[in-house]
Amino acid sequence: GIINTNSNLTIADSVFTGNLSTTSKGAGILNTNANSFLAVSGSTFSNNTARNGGALFNNGTATINSSVISGNINAVKGQVFTMIAPVF
16 A cells, blocks of 8 residues: 655556555555645455554545445444545
8 A cells, every 4th residue: 555644646557456554544545644635536445454544544625536446344434434524
């Protein structure tokens, strides 16, 4: 997976599968900082495992378009989990 700590990150036409989070958050992508912006398009998130947000854990701003999010495993919160910032 990817950890985005404080930047603008654009991901296109990528596959995130079979990742296991060692931080308990966002096995596919962990977008950690409230000032971070994440844009994802045409990507697939499947079979990733995390306690919170199996596919994506977001604490910044995220835009997800034309992507597949399915079969991700999470113990507490959904496949995509966002703190206070919006996911579009």
